[in-house]
Amino acid sequence: MNQLSVQQIKGVGPKLAETLEQINIHTVEDLLYYFPNRYDHYEQKPLHELIHNEKVTIVGEVLQEPMVTFYGRKKSRLTVNIRVDGAVVKGVMFNRAFAKKHFVPGETISVNGKWDQHRLQITIDQYKKGSMDASNPISPIYSSKGDIKNAQFQKIIKQIIQDYQEEISEFMPTPFLTKYKLPDRFTGFSEMHFPSSFQQLKHAKRRFIYEELLLFQIKMQLYRKRNREATQGNAQVINMEQVKHLIQQFPFALTEAQKKSLADIFRDLHSPYRMNRLLQGDVGSGKTAVAVISLYGTVTAGKQVAFMVPTEILAEQHEVSLKELLPNEVKIHRLTGSIKGKKRQQILSDIEDGSCQVVIGTHALIQDDVHFDDLAYVIIDEQHRFGVHQRNTLREKGILADMLYMTATPIPRTLSITAFGDMDVSKIDEMPKGRKPVETYWVKQNMFERTVNFIYKEIKKGSQAYIICPLIEESDKLDIQNALDLFVQLQEVLQGKATVGLMHGRLSTEEKEQVMLDFASNNVQILVSTTVVEVGVNVPNATVMMIQDADRFGLSQLHQLRGRVGRGEKQSYCILVADPKGETGKERMRIMTETTDGFELAERDLELRGPGDLFGVKQSGLPEFKLADLVHDYRALETARTDAIELVEHQFWKDADYQSLFDYLQKELDLDKQTLA
Numbered sequence: 001m002n003q004l005s006v007q008q009i010k011g012v013g014p015k016l017a018e019t020l021e022q023i024n025i026h027t028v029e030d031l032l033y034y035f036p037n038r039y040d041h042y043e044q045k046p047l048h049e050l051i052h053n054e055k056v057t058i059v060g061e062v063l064q065e066p067m068v069t070f071y072g073r074k075k076s077r078l079t080v081n082i083r084v085d086g087a088v089v090k091g092v093m094f095n096r097a098f099a100k101k102h103f104v105p106g107e108t109i110s111v112n113g114k115w116d117q118h119r120l121q122i123t124i125d126q127y128k129k130g131s132m133d134a135s136n137p138i139s140p141i142y143s144s145k146g147d148i149k150n151a152q153f154q155k156i157i158k159q160i161i162q163d164y165q166e167e168i169s170e171f172m173p174t175p176f177l178t179k180y181k182l183p184d185r186f187t188g189f190s191e192m193h194f195p196s197s198f199q200q201l202k203h204a205k206r207r208f209i210y211e212e213l214l215l216f217q218i219k220m221q222l223y224r225k226r227n228r229e230a231t232q233g234n235a236q237v238i239n240m241e242q243v244k245h246l247i248q249q250f251p252f253a254l255t256e257a258q259k260k261s262l263a264d265i266f267r268d269l270h271s272p273y274r275m276n277r278l279l280q281g282d283v284g285s286g287k288t289a290v291a292v293i294s295l296y297g298t299v300t301a302g303k304q305v306a307f308m309v310p311t312e313i314l315a316e317q318h319e320v321s322l323k324e325l326l327p328n329e330v331k332i333h334r335l336t337g338s339i340k341g342k343k344r345q346q347i348l349s350d351i352e353d354g355s356c357q358v359v360i361g362t363h364a365l366i367q368d369d370v371h372f373d374d375l376a377y378v379i380i381d382e383q384h385r386f387g388v389h390q391r392n393t394l395r396e397k398g399i400l401a402d403m404l405y406m407t408a409t410p411i412p413r414t415l416s417i418t419a420f421g422d423m424d425v426s427k428i429d430e431m432p433k434g435r436k437p438v439e440t441y442w443v444k445q446n447m448f449e450r451t452v453n454f455i456y457k458e459i460k461k462g463s464q465a466y467i468i469c470p471l472i473e474e475s476d477k478l479d480i481q482n483a484l485d486l487f488v489q490l491q492e493v494l495q496g497k498a499t500v501g502l503m504h505g506r507l508s509t510e511e512k513e514q515v516m517l518d519f520a521s522n523n524v525q526i527l528v529s530t531t532v533v534e535v536g537v538n539v540p541n542a543t544v545m546m547i548q549d550a551d552r553f554g555l556s557q558l559h560q561l562r563g564r565v566g567r568g569e570k571q572s573y574c575i576l577v578a579d580p581k582g583e584t585g586k587e588r589m590r591i592m593t594e595t596t597d598g599f600e601l602a603e604r605d606l607e608l609r610g611p612g613d614l615f616g617v618k619q620s621g622l623p624e625f626k627l628a629d630l631v632h633d634y635r636a637l638e639t640a641r642t643d644a645i646e647l648v649e650h651q652f653w654k655d656a657d658y659q660s661l662f663d664y665l666q667k668e669l670d671l672d673k674q675t676l677a
């Protein structure tokens with residue numbers, strides 16, 4: 001039935017079909033899943049029960065001809081008096097002067113709009129001659145994408161529900177429908193589009209939310225199964241003696257959590273299955289150390305490693321630490337977008353002939369002209385910035401290497417089982433010994449001088465500081481302290497006392513490199529920067545992180561920034577400079593001063609801002625659900641996941657009762673039973 005094209009629907013001509021195609025509706029099923037984005041409620045209530053400022057419906061008699069006044073260019077205001085229950089209500093409608101003819105004195109009219117109780121006035125959105133259809137008071141409103149009017153949508157969908165009842169077959173397993181008291185598919189669709197009551201609408205929504213999450217989770221579990229089982233021949237022969245030797249040479253002893261993660265990774269690297277693992281750990285917990293040790297394993301197996309990071313700064317920084325930590329004979333190259341010409345050619349050729357064992361770089365690593373000789377291990381740092389799409393690019397390129405994704409962003413469980421449901425997870429849930437929690441203070445803008453004095457005192461003790469600003473240059477629109485201004489100002493104030501550096505995204509690669517080197521070697525004591533230092537930058541001697549206009553950042557981002565300090569043994573400080581106007585801004589500042597636990601912050605951020613903002617849904621490749629909401633439908637998500645795991649473990653595709661579910665999934669997944677068996 002989902003194959004049925006919209007053109008086959010009665011009343012849909014080629015032109016309408018084309019418009020539907022433009023908004024990505026090709027089949028009858030697409031239309032059925034095009035749920036209303038809200039519902040208007042035309043329930044009539046007595047005047048005294050109407051609530052001020054709410055949308056209401058009023059039915060009454062038009063008292064006299066409406067009055068229309070014109071003002072400005074093309075603007076108009078229509079006023080009409082309507083008699084309701086013996087009272088007179090004033091109806092006001094803007095810029096629809098043509099509607100005057102529909103308001104005929106003595107006739108009944110129904111109007112819908114915002115109610116002003118004090119003036120007994122309604123701002124009319126919709127009107128209809130005669131009484132409202134009392135039999136169907138809940139009316140679906142579709143988002144008016146394209147040129148299709150709401151009434152048209154209603155008509156087509158009504159038609160489908162009438163004509164295709166037989167074809168709308170159920171694919172959800174009956175035991176689940178019974179267990180969760182969910183309506184069947186046909187009832188679900190008809191209640192979603194034309195609810196008989198809000199209660200029924202609620203059940204229909206529950207059904208489709210669960211359906212959406214269950215299908216998604218089954219896909220994840222199937223991917224996971226397929227990845228684990230269908231990619232044999234990946235076993236690496238690692239020289240663990242050499243790896244142990246490297247660990248002994250490290251400047252510190254590994255934490256238990258690091259050791260455990262390493263054990264997980266080495267188990268995967270040794271195994272014939274392809275690793276698909278997420279390494280999660282709060283900022284500064286020592287993920288990079290784990291990555292370095294594990295990649296050395298692959299080097300000892302005589303194979304190549306690609307280490308992908310989100311920014312050029314990080315690529316440089318990691319290159320330096322890799323060269324420091326790994327034995328001299330390991331050949332390491334850095335490949336980023338800004339490396340061009342002969343140098344690039346040389347690097348590409350070293351990668352292709354296998355003489356270079358470790359390549360560290362940005363997206364440039366997955367470009368078409370990069371060919372590896374024997375790539376066996378890919379590490380991707382700051383996972384959410386690459387997202388599912390790029391993960392798939394690697395997969396599509398036929399790269400069957402073992403994969404490790406690292407993220408410092410503590411991912412709330414709801415998100416991790418959604419975005420990373422197809423992966424195994426290792427967590428570093430312990431900080432290296434001797435770390436002191438960063439002390440966080442929230443100060444107002446007018447305390448700037450005191451804060452700078454504080455920073456100066458820290459610098460006299462030999463430490464360093466970051467000052468982060470949201471924008472590079474002054475903007476007319478936003479009254480934000482900007483990096484350039486602040487840089488100039490500080491240079492003046494601290495002349496002869498401290499060196500100040502400036503870092504932002506518009507500097508050339510060489511300039512950025514130089515500034516970072518100067519900061520890393522303490523030639524620059526204060527680094528004024530935009531958020532380019534947000535992820536991964538590691539200068540353990542820095543003890544102050546001051547963030548200007550801190551209320552403009554989300555909690556997770558503030559936490560990332562704060563994570564740039566407190567990376568050594570000295571006490572570190574984070575100073576949030578902000579005069580937030582709204583409650584959410586104030587709340588964020590308070591939360592930051594109360595906890596340094598990344599997971600708690602991420603959960604709070606999710607509550608305050610929603611999953612889209614936290615990760616930037618588009619870039620992150622987080623699935624965009626039609627109905628399900630990752631915050632509110634948390635329970636349904638957990639249930640769906642448990643059910644999906646169970647279904648896949650029990651090989652539901654072999655069970656006759658689950659055939660329709662399998663058939664439904666198969667179309668999208670391109671899976672056949674042989675590969676699954």
Ligand SMILES: Nc1ncnc2c1ncn2[C@@H]1O[C@H](COP(=O)(O)OP(=O)(O)OP(=O)(O)O)[C@@H](O)[C@H]1O
Pocket residue numbers: 252253254255258281282283284285286287288289290407408432433535536537538540563567
């Ligand atoms: N076990 C350990 N004991 C002491 N210091 C450690 C340990 N592991 C890592 N470090 C040091 O802690 C700092 C942070 O480590 P690393 O950069 O590996 O963390 P990370 O988790 O990658 O951080 P981020 O997420 O912020 O990039 C580094 O200076 C590193 O040398």
